[in-house]
Amino acid sequence: MDMTMHLRPRKVGPLARRCWPVLLCLTLFTGLAATAGAEERYSIWRDYAQRFITAEGRVMDTGNNNFSHTEGQGWAMLFAEAFDDRARFDALWNWTREHLDVLDSGLLAWRYEPGETPPVQDLNNASDGDLLIAWALHRAARKWRAPEYERQSRRLRGAIERHLIRDYAGYSVLLPARRGFEHDGYVVLNLSYWVMPALQEFALAEPDGPWRRLLLDGERLLRAARFGAHKLPPDWLSLTEGGELRVADQWPPRFGFEAVRVPLYAVWAGRSEQAGLEAVSAYWRGAADERPPAWVNLVDGDTADYPLSRGGMAVRSLLLGMPGKMPEHIRPEDDYYSASLLVLSWLAAFLPEPAAPRAPLQGGKRPRDS
Numbered sequence: 001m002d003m004t005m006h007l008r009p010r011k012v013g014p015l016a017r018r019c020w021p022v023l024l025c026l027t028l029f030t031g032l033a034a035t036a037g038a039e040e041r042y043s044i045w046r047d048y049a050q051r052f053i054t055a056e057g058r059v060m061d062t063g064n065n066n067f068s069h070t071e072g073q074g075w076a077m078l079f080a081e082a083f084d085d086r087a088r089f090d091a092l093w094n095w096t097r098e099h100l101d102v103l104d105s106g107l108l109a110w111r112y113e114p115g116e117t118p119p120v121q122d123l124n125n126a127s128d129g130d131l132l133i134a135w136a137l138h139r140a141a142r143k144w145r146a147p148e149y150e151r152q153s154r155r156l157r158g159a160i161e162r163h164l165i166r167d168y169a170g171y172s173v174l175l176p177a178r179r180g181f182e183h184d185g186y187v188v189l190n191l192s193y194w195v196m197p198a199l200q201e202f203a204l205a206e207p208d209g210p211w212r213r214l215l216l217d218g219e220r221l222l223r224a225a226r227f228g229a230h231k232l233p234p235d236w237l238s239l240t241e242g243g244e245l246r247v248a249d250q251w252p253p254r255f256g257f258e259a260v261r262v263p264l265y266a267v268w269a270g271r272s273e274q275a276g277l278e279a280v281s282a283y284w285r286g287a288a289d290e291r292p293p294a295w296v297n298l299v300d301g302d303t304a305d306y307p308l309s310r311g312g313m314a315v316r317s318l319l320l321g322m323p324g325k326m327p328e329h330i331r332p333e334d335d336y337y338s339a340s341l342l343v344l345s346w347l348a349a350f351l352p353e354p355a356a357p358r359a360p361l362q363g364g365k366r367p368r369d370s
Helices: 003-007 020-032 043-052 070-082 086-100 127-144 147-164 196-205 211-224 261-268 278-285 310-319 336-350
Strands: 165-168 171-174 186-189 237-240 245-247
Touching: 043 070, 043 336, 070 086, 070 127, 070 336, 086 127, 127 147, 127 196, 147 165, 171 186, 171 211, 196 211, 196 261, 261 278, 261 310, 261 336, 278 310, 310 336
Parallel strands: none
Antiparallel strands: 165 171, 186 237, 237 245
């Protein structure tokens, strides 16, 4: 495959800038390393794999006791597909199937705790992890002409549709997990679980499926879910049966480690304007020291006493249309999450834009079914 297809910078918003010097360097490097393995082409992927992925294909969350999650497995599978590393992709997927495909719902157990017996202690899923893995399988099926990957992706997408997508208070919503988020009179949501580029590609693959409406209603929720002095989306959101939005009270009321993924996915899908992220842009742009705090409390305005991670700064650069300011290498101080955000931001900046569904996505309205 011509890997230069993965190096075309894309518009990342109204202030987008084309990063031609970086593009030129990457393209030249691709040509020089065309005969080498995928891990040799790009040091960022080689370094990530060496630091966070075991030989068996397990992704270690170094900031959380080296646990593994479907989130991390899905991200790493996306990285392996993007960098044309099929051997690593297969190792990641085989480990995931062997250790996390243990639920009778067809969803995947969300966490693996090495050293525990059994290592899967919580028989619940995480919806973003399921979406990420289904998306990685879908992309891999197309790249490597592997129908079995697509069969597994469809199987997982079917379980997501059956167990996690609900019509509630006039919205199509994605439950964060099968259990624990539906309550008397309200549901709890996590808007960073709407993996927008995945939903876009699924909408193309299944025009009659639930993905298009889920994407558009996620954008509706984002435009309405603005809290605090800076009008930012919260990490966790409550939606009442009457349609009222509140900051969920079971977690700290922050724009923080969860919500940082919202602009990442919106930009990746080319939909930052539809998602109404001007307030996030303004907040991040207004940081006097160019390093915003890691989180802000949306109730009392308190902020973290430490700055946004390097991975978070990569997301900031992506949203503000400055991909040339994204860090180019993983450093020793980057834990799993920061390093993952960094690689994801690079893919969002330089992968081709996801194909649009046959019925164009416009505004916040659901297009008519054909």
